[in-house]
Amino acid sequence: MAINIQLIKSSGAAVKDLGVPVAAYFYNYMFTHYPEVRKMFPGDMTEQRIRLFNSVILIATNIDTMEVLVPYLKELGTGHIKYDTRPEHYAIVGKSLLNTLKHFLGAAWTHEMAESWIEAYNLAASVCIEAAYEAMTPSRFIPVSIDDVPAAV
Numbered sequence: 795m796a797i798n799i800q801l802i803k804s805s806g807a808a809v810k811d812l813g814v815p816v817a818a819y820f821y822n823y824m825f826t827h828y829p830e831v832r833k834m835f836p837g838d839m840t841e842q843r844i845r846l847f848n849s850v851i852l853i854a855t856n857i858d859t860m861e862v863l864v865p866y867l868k869e870l871g872t873g874h875i876k877y878d879t880r881p882e883h884y885a886i887v888g889k890s891l892l893n894t895l896k897h898f899l900g901a902a903w904t905h906e907m908a909e910s911w912i913e914a915y916n917l918a919a920s921v922c923i924e925a926a927y928e929a930m931t932p933s934r935f936i937p938v939s940i941d942d943v944p945a946a947v
């Protein structure tokens with residue numbers, strides 16, 4: 795099924811109004827259900843909650859603006875290499891995000907909304923993962939050569 799743009803946007807706006815507690819719930823959910831990723835994050839999550847919250851809102855707001863969304867996601871994906879983020883982690887984040895949205899949207903959370911968010915998240919995660927893969931491809935390695943070293947005297 796296709797992504798229902800309006801559903802993503804309206805639920806994104808509803809979540810935006812709820813504020814950073816949404817991100818607090820998300821991390822609490824993720825660290826409870828997937829404790830193995832806790833060590834990847836800092837002890838104090840205050841800043842990270844705000845960053846993640848703003849990022850999810852940005853993605854939802856621009857879900858129909860590919861020229862903004864795709865470069866943003868590519869940078870997000872390559873930026874996550876330094877955190878040692880692996881493809882399997884994206885499934886953990888996705889499940890935690892979906893459960894968080896369901897929790898906060900309550901009666902407004904419908905099957906169609908769930909399907910749309912699943913599709914949107916899977917697409918966003920794929921762009922991040924592909925960009926990280928591309929950035930790490932061995933073909934980008936240009937072997938060091940004698941030209942890289944000053945001439946011997």
Ligand code: HEM
Binds near residue numbers: 836850880919
């Ligand atoms: C589409 C999914 C994701 C979104 C929207 C997202 C968003 C963000 C944002 C906006 C930041 C801060 C800025 C930056 O460094 O880029 C960040 C940092 C971080 N993310 Fe993600 N992220 C996602 C997936 C993941 C996954 C799958 C993991 C691994 C479990 C992860 C782990 C981290 C870590 C460890 C940091 C750094 C925290 C710190 O040291 O302050 N993220 N993420």
